[in-house]
Amino acid sequence: MADLEKGEGALAGFRILDLTDHKGLYCAKVLADLGADVIKIEPPGGDPSRNTGPFYKDTPDPEKSLFWWAYNTSKRGITLDIETAEGKDIFLRLVKTADAVVESFSPRYMDGLGLGYSELSRINPGIIVTSITPFGQTGPRSDWKAPDLVGWALGGQAFVTGDEDRPPCRISFPQAYLHAGNQAASGTLAALYHREETGEGQHVDVSMQESVVWTLLSVIQFWDVMGFNMFRGGSKRRMGGPVARVLYPCKDGHMSFLIGGGQLASISMPALVRWMAEENMLGAFEDRKDWTADDWTTKVDYWSTTQEEIDGQEESLIRFFANKTKEELYEQALRRRIILYPASTVKDLAENAQLKEREFYTQVEHPELGGTVTYAGAPYKMRETPWRISRRPPLIGEHNEEIYRSELGFSDEELRRFADAGVI
Amino acid sequence: MAKRRIFEDVRIADFTWLGVGPIAAKFMANLGATVVHVESLTRPDLTRVSYPYKDLQAGINRSAFFTLYNDSKYGITLNLKMPQAQEVARKLVYDWANVVTDAHLPGHMEQWGLDYETLSKEKPDLIHVATALQGKSGKYSGMPGHGMAGVSLAGFTEITGWPDREPSIPWGAYSDFVTFPHMVTALIAALIHRRKTGKGQYIEVSQQESSLQFLAPVLMDYMINGRIMTRAGNRSPHAAPHATYHCAGEGEKWCAIAVETDEEWAGFCKVVGEPEWTGDPKFATLEGRKANEDELDELVEKWTIGQTPHDVMTRLQQAGVPAGVAQSGEDLVADPQLNHRGTHTILEHPEIGPHIYEPPPYRFSKTPHELTMPAPCMGQHNEYILKEVLGMSDDEVAELLIAGALE
Numbered sequence: 086m087a088d089l090e091k092g093e094g095a096l097a098g099f100r101i102l103d104l105t106d107h108k109g110l111y112c113a114k115v116l117a118d119l120g121a122d123v124i125k126i127e128p129p130g131g132d133p134s135r136n137t138g139p140f141y142k143d144t145p146d147p148e149k150s151l152f153w154w155a156y157n158t159s160k161r162g163i164t165l166d167i168e169t170a171e172g173k174d175i176f177l178r179l180v181k182t183a184d185a186v187v188e189s190f191s192p193r194y195m196d197g198l199g200l201g202y203s204e205l206s207r208i209n210p211g212i213i214v215t216s217i218t219p220f221g222q223t224g225p226r227s228d229w230k231a232p233d234l235v236g237w238a239l240g241g242q243a244f245v246t247g248d249e250d251r252p253p254c255r256i257s258f259p260q261a262y263l264h265a266g267n268q269a270a271s272g273t274l275a276a277l278y279h280r281e282e283t284g285e286g287q288h289v290d291v292s293m294q295e296s297v298v299w300t301l302l303s304v305i306q307f308w309d310v311m312g313f314n315m316f317r318g319g320s321k322r323r324m325g326g327p328v329a330r331v332l333y334p335c336k337d338g339h340m341s342f343l344i345g346g347g348q349l350a351s352i353s354m355p356a357l358v359r360w361m362a363e364e365n366m367l368g369a370f371e372d373r374k375d376w377t378a379d380d381w382t383t384k385v386d387y388w389s390t391t392q393e394e395i396d397g398q399e400e401s402l403i404r405f406f407a408n409k410t411k412e413e414l415y416e417q418a419l420r421r422r423i424i425l426y427p428a429s430t431v432k433d434l435a436e437n438a439q440l441k442e443r444e445f446y447t448q449v450e451h452p453e454l455g456g457t458v459t460y461a462g463a464p465y466k467m468r469e470t471p472w473r474i475s476r477r478p479p480l481i482g483e484h485n486e487e488i489y490r491s492e493l494g495f496s497d498e499e500l501r502r503f504a505d506a507g508v509i
Numbered sequence: 510m511a512k513r514r515i516f517e518d519v520r521i522a523d524f525t526w527l528g529v530g531p532i533a534a535k536f537m538a539n540l541g542a543t544v545v546h547v548e549s550l551t552r553p554d555l556t557r558v559s560y561p562y563k564d565l566q567a568g569i570n571r572s573a574f575f576t577l578y579n580d581s582k583y584g585i586t587l588n589l590k591m592p593q594a595q596e597v598a599r600k601l602v603y604d605w606a607n608v609v610t611d612a613h614l615p616g617h618m619e620q621w622g623l624d625y626e627t628l629s630k631e632k633p634d635l636i637h638v639a640t641a642l643q644g645k646s647g648k649y650s651g652m653p654g655h656g657m658a659g660v661s662l663a664g665f666t667e668i669t670g671w672p673d674r675e676p677s678i679p680w681g682a683y684s685d686f687v688t689f690p691h692m693v694t695a696l697i698a699a700l701i702h703r704r705k706t707g708k709g710q711y712i713e714v715s716q717q718e719s720s721l722q723f724l725a726p727v728l729m730d731y732m733i734n735g736r737i738m739t740r741a742g743n744r745s746p747h748a749a750p751h752a753t754y755h756c757a758g759e760g761e762k763w764c765a766i767a768v769e770t771d772e773e774w775a776g777f778c779k780v781v782g783e784p785e786w787t788g789d790p791k792f793a794t795l796e797g798r799k800a801n802e803d804e805l806d807e808l809v810e811k812w813t814i815g816q817t818p819h820d821v822m823t824r825l826q827q828a829g830v831p832a833g834v835a836q837s838g839e840d841l842v843a844d845p846q847l848n849h850r851g852t853h854t855i856l857e858h859p860e861i862g863p864h865i866y867e868p869p870p871y872r873f874s875k876t877p878h879e880l881t882m883p884a885p886c887m888g889q890h891n892e893y894i895l896k897e898v899l900g901m902s903d904d905e906v907a908e909l910l911i912a913g914a915l916e
Contacts, residue, residue: 095698111722115691119698138746139730151733155725202874221872224849230831234743234751238765239833241841243753245680247670252753253763253835256679257668257741263723265870267690272871274697275540279515279876281704288874295852295870298841302528302681305853306573307561308838309865315838316761319670319677331657331678332666339676341661348558352653388560419652426654428661428676431731431738434721439649445718446732459732461725464718465695466644469710470702 094120095470099184099277102126102176103160104167107134108293109189109217110156111266112273116185117159118463118472124179124488125160126167129507131481141454147481148453154478156266158449158460162479163488164509167198171508178493180205184280185213185273192222202288211286213276217262217269221292231293236261240297241304248319264300265293326388327395332428335406339428340414344398345390351381356421361405368401369394449477485509514541515876519700522601523547523582524623525612526554528656528685529640529716531578533692534610536869538581539878542608545601545894546582549589550887550916555655557887563861569887570860576884580856580866584885585894586915594914595621600899602628602635608696609637614653615645625711634709636699640692644715656682656716663687663720668727670740677740688719749798750777752806753835754813756821763835764818766809766825774798776828781812858883891915 097120103113104126117123125132135147142149166172177200180186186205188195195201195216202214216222219231237243237255247254269291276289298305307313316323320332322343332339342357343350355378358370367374376384406414411427418425427433440446447462463472489495489509503509519542523534526548538544548554556575563571587594599622602609609628611618618624618639625637639645642654642662660666660683670677692714699710721728727738743752748769756762768774771794778787786808791797798805813821818834825832834840842853842865850872853865861883868878895901895909909915 095702115694119694139726139734139736141733143734151729152726155729215871220846221850224846226826226846229826229833230829231833232748232767232769232831234745234753234765234767235831235833238753238763238835239844239846241836241838242680243763243765243835244761244837244840247677248674251671251674252743252755253761253765254670254677254753255743256665257744258724258727258738259745260723264686264690267687267694267722268870271536271690271693271697272869272873274694274701275515276873276876278697278701278704279513279873281701282518283513285875287876290872290874292850292870294846295850298847298852298867299870300681300683300686301841302686303561303574303577304680304838305841305865305867306577306838308842309561310563310573310861311561311565313561313838315680317677317680320675332661332676334675339661339666341658341666341678343657348553349555349655419649422651422653424653424655424658426658426662428666429664430667431664431724431727431736434664434724434728435731439643439647440717440721442647443644443715443718445721459729461721461728462718464691464722465712465714467695467699467710467712469708470699 092469092471094118094473095467096121100124100182102179102183102186105187105189105217106132107137108262109187109266109269110134111263112215112217112269113160113187114156114158115267115270116273118474120470120473120475123160124484125157125162125479126165126176127162127481129164129166129509131164135481141458154458155461157478158474159476160479161484161488162482163485164482166508167200169506169508171503171506173198173200175489175493175508176200177208180209180212183209183212184277185215187215187217187269187273189217192216192218192227206286209286211280211284213273213280213286213289215269215273215276215289215291217265217291217293219293221295222290233259233261236293236297240294241301242297245301245304245315245317247317249317249323253317261293261297264296265291268296268299327390327392329395330399333402333406335414336408336410338411338430340406340411341426341428342402343424344395344402345385345387347385347387348382350385351378353423353425354378354381356423357425360417360421361401364405366401366405368404369397370401447474449474451477453480482509512876514879515873516540516542519543519608520606521545521608521610522598522606523610524618525610525640527556527612528578528682529689529692529714530610530612532689533696535578535580535582536693537696539868539880540876541879544582545606545890546579546584546885547587547598547601548584548887550586551588551590553887563864568860573861573864576858576861576864577866579884581879581881582885583890583894584888585891586888588914588916589621589623591912591914593909593912595623597895597899597909597914598623599628601894603631605898607635609635611637611639612641614641615650629709632709634703634707636696636703636709636712638692638696638712638714640688640714640716642716644718645713656685659684659716659720663717664724665720668738668740671742672740684716684720687723688714688716691719691722744802749795749802750805750809754806754810754821756813756818757815758817761837762818764813764821765833765835766821767831769831773830776830777825780824780828780830854880856880856883859886888915
């Protein structure tokens with residue numbers, strides 16, 4: 086009854102087969118935490134991305150990769166070599182009762198094995214196959230390779246990220262395939278919605294490059310309607326007008342703040358200037374201490390402000406923030422309604438008061454370690470169908486018995502033979 | 510009979526602005542949902558009053574920042590501070606919508622009688638998806654904000670840039686773009702559940718909490734191992750060479766190269782013509798290349814600087830070595846792979862003229878997306894929605910107009 090009261094996940098009753106490597110793990114994790122029965126299918130020996138660090142207590146071990154853990158919650162796990170004839174047969178049996186297959190092999194690899202969408206749909210016409218690849222299934226570059234940095238570059242993010250006097254740069258923790266997986270989850274569910282109405286399955290083709298392009302704000306539009314190529318500005322905003330900081334140093338790190346005028350800055354400027362006045366630190370804002378939000382909206386056009394003016398204002402802000410900590414500034418920003426936010430470190434995030442109050446972090450039992458591990462919690466709160474990590478990530482082949490024997494009805498002897506032949 | 514579109518039975522009253530909410534509703538519209546975007550002249554969407562304006566001329570209908578996120582929607586204007594406008598908004602939900610999206614600070618929708626508790630009394634199967642930078646509950650939820658701040662709050666900024674410099678901010682409102690697909694996913698999951706059970710629900714998407722999914726292993730590394738990750742430029746523990754290298758040509762010409770395996774290293778050495786240094790035993794293994802990475806990067810750049818980034822990329826990719834031009838906006842528009850997929854879709858906008866829109870980054874084999882119309886001009890569909898959809902009379906609409914409720 087307790088479980089019933091808590092409510093089932095929105096995707097309870099759907100089964101997803103997850104054949105992905107690091108390029109697609111996040112997609113199936115999203116579906117699993119929403120309640121789908123996700124079976125992670127790994128090659129015998131385990132998914133190579135289990136060897137990606139960091140590791141639990143810094144012990145390199147395919148059962149202890151924090152990367153792998155983070156993106157495989159709520160899944161069950163089996164090992165299966167889908168390149169062997171028997172492996173294929175077993176996979177096809179699983180497809181019969183599945184709603185979707187998510188894969189991240191090179192285009193046409195599955196077709197080559199006789200496991201492409203057209204084959205799978207013959208066995209199960211409602212099946213949805215979601216393919217996550219660097220560039221999509223077809224096109225002049227569909228066979229090219231693109232690990233994170235290359236995807237970041239071809240997707241347009243590198244060009245606009247990093248210091249202006251250094252090479253284009255990425256976020257130090259790989260992001261490109263998380264975007265692809267995130268989008269793939271939406272695409273898979275959209276196809277599932279359609280299938281529920283019509284019975285018709287289909288192939289969903291997700292491009293990592295396009296997923297990165299969707300993170301570009303209006304880089305393409307600046308070129309398209311203004312003929313202007315956006316350029317990287319490091320800690321500053323470099324959008325064709327004057328160059329202004331977005332990051333300001335403070336006592337123990339950095340704060341994010343947008344100076345200037347227009348509607349965006351006018352939300353914050355009057356309150357910030359009042360605060361500076363209280364501390365007799367108005368500096369360059371002396372003549373604006375009585376300005377209202379309206380004044381800031383109408384009297385200042387960021388693009389026609391001179392660089393000297395911006396530089397002077399920045400200097401005053403740097404002086405003002407210099408003796409204050411991130412926490413003090415965040416707290417005052419809340420009290421005074423200023424869009425002023427810390428550039429959080431991982432430690433700040435672990436201790437963030439808002440995340441604590443909302444009970445974001447979640448404890449997951451790891452019986453094999455004799456304790457619990459803290460995981461990132463829900464990306465969304467769904468009142469009727471709660472998001473939930475229903476189980477810790479699977480050990481290698483942890484559910485072989487459960488699925489191969491109890492569900493598919495293979496005998497001990499057959500399982501032993503499969504294991505010896507390297508099929509499972 | 511015309512092909513059924515995925516969400517043709519979904520009708521969204523879209524009370525969002527800025528990035529996350531509008532893009533999420535636009536994606537739904539591209540897959541067949543009917544979306545009415547509700548905005549106000551008294552509080553224009555910041556994307557309407559920000560660059561890039563067509564030909565640099567500011568104007569409330571001239572920014573492609575807004576249009577990119579709002580195609581295929583109807584647009585109406587309601588000054589929700591006025592009771593008459595709130596009445597119309599409720600009518601839109603009660604008589605027409607089956608999904609509501611909102612991106613207001615906590616308290617506003619309640620004040621206007623447009624909160625889930627109120628709306629679901631009349632319409633129990635309503636799905637209401639709300640998004641806010643720090644969520645809709647908790648002490649900090651009332652703080653105004655946007656993704657240009659969210660990217661720093663959520664920890665991306667601190668780990669971007671060079672170890673000997675202050676952090677670089679990931680481009681744009683990065684956390685918006687981590688969050689909007691989460692919003693789409695949650696909404697579709699709720700739609701699937703509603704179809705099965707008849708039940709609606711309230712969903713809340715915190716931009717901060719969605720964003721942290723993309724740093725989850727880094728958070729765990731701190732909580733378990735006490736390690737505080739910081740920025741590492743373009744370095745990776747798993748690959749070398751692994752950087753963006755300066756190439757020949759005017760202006761900013763760079764190509765990313767990422768050599769992860771021994772096979773790729775062998776391919777790389779062949780493409781650069783196997784000069785003596787490529788045979789140096791200290792570069793033979795990943796460990797060796799990592800230990801001598803500064804020197805390696807200099808040698809690689811001596812090779813890249815003599816040719817265009819496009820040539821560097823093509824030659825390496827043809828040899829199976831991952832490489833890619835650091836593409837600018839201009840490059841992206843001309844990208845043959847994106848153009849093969851039809852990424853850039855031209856729609857004719859009444860004030861901007863023909864310009865580029867973009868579909869969701871997935872393609873369906875049987876139910877293709879459609880970008881049905883350009884983003885609405887301010888209040889463009891007031892008449893149509895009020896009269897044709899909500900069945901209001903000319904007099905009723907005139908009254909609202911005179912009262913200022915349609916501003």
